[in-house]
Amino acid sequence: MKRATLRDVAQAVGVTVATVSRALRNYPDISPATKQAVLAAERLRYAPHPLAVKLRQKSCRVVGAVVPQIGHPFFAGVISGIVDAAEARGCHVILSQSDESYEKEIRVTQRLRATGVDGLLVCLSDQTVDVAHLRDLQDYDLPVVLFGKISPALDASTVVTNDFQGGYDATAHLLAQGLTRVAHIKGAAHPENTRQRYAGYRAALAAYGLPLRPEYVAECQRVAPAEGFACARQLMALPEPPQAIFAVTDAVAIGALAALGQAGLRVPQDVALVGFSDWAVCELLDPALSSVARPGYEIGQQASELLLREIQQLRDGQPVVHEHRVLAATLRVRQSSARATAPAS
Amino acid sequence: MKRATLRDVAQAVGVTVATVSRALRNYPDISPATKQAVLAAERLRYAPHPLAVKLRQKSCRVVGAVVPQIGHPFFAGVISGIVDAAEARGCHVILSQSDESYEKEIRVTQRLRATGVDGLLVCLSDQTVDVAHLRDLQDYDLPVVLFGKISPALDASTVVTNDFQGGYDATAHLLAQGLTRVAHIKGAAHPENTRQRYAGYRAALAAYGLPLRPEYVAECQRVAPAEGFACARQLMALPEPPQAIFAVTDAVAIGALAALGQAGLRVPQDVALVGFSDWAVCELLDPALSSVARPGYEIGQQASELLLREIQQLRDGQPVVHEHRVLAATLRVRQSSARATAPAS
DNA sequence: ATCGGTAACGTAATCGATTTCAAAAGTTGA
DNA sequence: TCAACTTTTGAAATCGATTACGTTACCGAT
Numbered sequence: 001m002k003r004a005t006l007r008d009v010a011q012a013v014g015v016t017v018a019t020v021s022r023a024l025r026n027y028p029d030i031s032p033a034t035k036q037a038v039l040a041a042e043r044l045r046y047a048p049h050p051l052a053v054k055l056r057q058k059s060c061r062v063v064g065a066v067v068p069q070i071g072h073p074f075f076a077g078v079i080s081g082i083v084d085a086a087e088a089r090g091c092h093v094i095l096s097q098s099d100e101s102y103e104k105e106i107r108v109t110q111r112l113r114a115t116g117v118d119g120l121l122v123c124l125s126d127q128t129v130d131v132a133h134l135r136d137l138q139d140y141d142l143p144v145v146l147f148g149k150i151s152p153a154l155d156a157s158t159v160v161t162n163d164f165q166g167g168y169d170a171t172a173h174l175l176a177q178g179l180t181r182v183a184h185i186k187g188a189a190h191p192e193n194t195r196q197r198y199a200g201y202r203a204a205l206a207a208y209g210l211p212l213r214p215e216y217v218a219e220c221q222r223v224a225p226a227e228g229f230a231c232a233r234q235l236m237a238l239p240e241p242p243q244a245i246f247a248v249t250d251a252v253a254i255g256a257l258a259a260l261g262q263a264g265l266r267v268p269q270d271v272a273l274v275g276f277s278d279w280a281v282c283e284l285l286d287p288a289l290s291s292v293a294r295p296g297y298e299i300g301q302q303a304s305e306l307l308l309r310e311i312q313q314l315r316d317g318q319p320v321v322h323e324h325r326v327l328a329a330t331l332r333v334r335q336s337s338a339r340a341t342a343p344a345s
Numbered sequence: 346m347k348r349a350t351l352r353d354v355a356q357a358v359g360v361t362v363a364t365v366s367r368a369l370r371n372y373p374d375i376s377p378a379t380k381q382a383v384l385a386a387e388r389l390r391y392a393p394h395p396l397a398v399k400l401r402q403k404s405c406r407v408v409g410a411v412v413p414q415i416g417h418p419f420f421a422g423v424i425s426g427i428v429d430a431a432e433a434r435g436c437h438v439i440l441s442q443s444d445e446s447y448e449k450e451i452r453v454t455q456r457l458r459a460t461g462v463d464g465l466l467v468c469l470s471d472q473t474v475d476v477a478h479l480r481d482l483q484d485y486d487l488p489v490v491l492f493g494k495i496s497p498a499l500d501a502s503t504v505v506t507n508d509f510q511g512g513y514d515a516t517a518h519l520l521a522q523g524l525t526r527v528a529h530i531k532g533a534a535h536p537e538n539t540r541q542r543y544a545g546y547r548a549a550l551a552a553y554g555l556p557l558r559p560e561y562v563a564e565c566q567r568v569a570p571a572e573g574f575a576c577a578r579q580l581m582a583l584p585e586p587p588q589a590i591f592a593v594t595d596a597v598a599i600g601a602l603a604a605l606g607q608a609g610l611r612v613p614q615d616v617a618l619v620g621f622s623d624w625a626v627c628e629l630l631d632p633a634l635s636s637v638a639r640p641g642y643e644i645g646q647q648a649s650e651l652l653l654r655e656i657q658q659l660r661d662g663q664p665v666v667h668e669h670r671v672l673a674a675t676l677r678v679r680q681s682s683a684r685a686t687a688p689a690s
Numbered sequence: 691a692t693c694g695g696t697a698a699c700g701t702a703a704t705c706g707a708t709t710t711c712a713a714a715a716g717t718t719g720a
Numbered sequence: 721t722c723a724a725c726t727t728t729t730g731a732a733a734t735c736g737a738t739t740a741c742g743t744t745a746c747c748g749a750t
Contacts, residue, residue: 015729016731054461060396111437115406363739402738
């Protein structure tokens with residue numbers, strides 16, 4: 001069944017395409033009679049050809065989104081927010097993943113430009129340092145909004161979680177219970193967000209007048225349970241083991257939880273534990289794991305809104321204003337860090 | 346910086362747009378001299394306008410994907426597979442979610458058609474019974490491939506997990522250890538896949554020559570931990586409680602696990618437990634939860650491939666052949682169902 | 691010198707819709 | 721009856737590329 005075009009309808013009614021187009025788009029200067037005739041013929045299945053309309057309008061109402069891994073629970077939430085906010089404004093989202101590879105990130109951004117989008121939402125891969133490929137997109141008049149992992153090297157709007165505040169809150173929550181020996185399992189040096197959590201940890205210690213004890217800071221290269229297990233064991237083997245651990249990530253915290261269990265230590269009575277990211281599993285663990293929730297859905301929503309606003313500004317010839325949003329992370333206290341009373345130090 | 350068009354390049358070089366187009370697309374009948382000239386001018390940033398090319402080519406190399414919930418871990422995996430397979434064939438994916446709502450499913454499929462896609466990948470919402478909206482798409486010459494939750498009412502290719510075999514394997518695994526009192530917590534009546542798991546359970550019982558004991562089949566309306574908790578408690582309160590439970594979903598199994606723990610029963614020594622879906626959390630629970638893995642990524646890949654093949658067939662004027670693929674679910678045995686020895690019944 | 695052939699490029703149609711401008715038709719007032 | 725409008729519609733340009741077809745110029749062959 002062949003698609004009907006404007007011309008088909010025009011011939012059927014006996015008018016020109018211009019008249020049909022006007023009748024369908026509710027132009028004022030159309031006689032009721034011809035309008036009825038067109039609408040009657042249009043019942044025979046006509047739908048404007050999307051590409052033709054977009055070519056004319058010079059805008060496709062589609063944005064591209066690039067994340068390191070679609071399957072990662074955090075990004076799944078972000079994507080959901082991106083899609084919802086975009087659709088609320090009549091736009092669609094083309095999705096790509098970089099697999100945390102700098103080369104693939106370049107490839108997919110180039111291909112998104114070639115396939116035709118009005119703008120891009122990008123979460124940089126861990127490998128990405130140079131952002132020339134994104135600057136290239138901007139040169140093509142394509143707005144870019146960064147979220148999650150960002151780079152100061154690119155002049156663009158950004159939306160991120162306040163990892164510093166999250167790390168501060170988690171640590172302060174432990175210190176507020178009177179614990180003084182609070183350790184941290186930090187992530188690798190490079191990604192900015194794990195560094196910020198570490199900075200939050202240090203700031204909280206300082207706020208409570210406690211020194212940073214280097215032996216209380218363990219480092220894991222990959223954020224995986226196995227490394228968390230090793231780090232926790234290392235910390236608890238110290239002459240004066242910590243009373244609490246703030247882990248850079250839930251995966252690490254879960255590994256630590258296993259290590260503490262094997263060592264016969266009770267959580268939170270012997271050692272309190274807080275993770276980061278608030279995976280769904282946190283509630284289901286025994287004991288339920290306290291964690292700092294990252295507002296993934298909201299990050300996606302706001303990034304989407306910022307991008308669509310910039311696209312609009314560009315279309316209207318208005319000056320494009322960048323904005324930098326920092327969304328609060330919220331501590332969810334559960335069994336793993338909740339002591340009944342706050343013993344004196 | 347305005348985008349350069351073919352005409353801009355043509356004027357710069359002093360030839361017509363046709364010559365420039367041919368030079369850039371490596372046509373044979375172009376003199377090396379003009380080709381060099383065009384390529385030199387093209388360095389000044391020219392990229393073919395995607396919409397113009399697609400309008401001419403009558404194909405946009407974009408497909409739509411509709412899932413009930415983007416954030417759901419199963420669908421996140423499926424989407425990843427869809428995107429990877431599509432990009433491997435030079436196509437992009439526009440993503441939408443139906444929020445398990447029939448009305449929204451209709452809206453998003455209509456909008457995907459209006460925005461211009463070459464075909465659609467759809468996982469029906471739980472509410473969807475009537476598939477007229479999808480038949481409507483097919484009438485517009487848009488191929489549709491169903492995956493995950495499908496409907497026999499639509500003549501289309503499908504890709505699903507073999508839930509029957511998964512349910513059978515899970516139950517047989519328990520029975521093979523010599524257990525005879527194996528219960529099942531089943532899902533609501535409607536979704537086909539949970540029904541199939543129940544059917545697999547019954548088939549396994551029959552294969553081992555055991556009768557179906559109605560009191561060993563509990564039903565939960567929503568697949569949530571709370572309901573699993575209640576069902577497990579109900580089962581264990583029976584005069585002759587089961588030795589093992591096969592739960593329709595990991596969420597239900599996790600609830601059951603909590604109920605068994607509270608009742609002071611050891612898993613797997615007192616009661617063996619198997620879930621379904623193989624969430625990442627299964628490995629992290631204590632005891633680690635046995636589960637049946639659904640091949641989400643592969644489902645996405647294969648659905649993508651089937652759709653792109655149908656699109657190709659449609660373009661080539663070949664007959665479009667539908668295909669129905671059923672992918673195996675694989676049982677992952679962990680602590681929760683592994684008894685050291687197989688005691689006699 | 692003329693013909694046929696080919697290399698190289700221009701002309702123009704096309705994809706399907708939107709929109710400007712002009713023209714036709716109808717209406718009103720003098 | 722004719723000018724001055726208004727209403728309605730058609731013709732054609734446009735968006736930016738691709739490509740069938742036609743044209744020119746130059747080649748060697750007759």
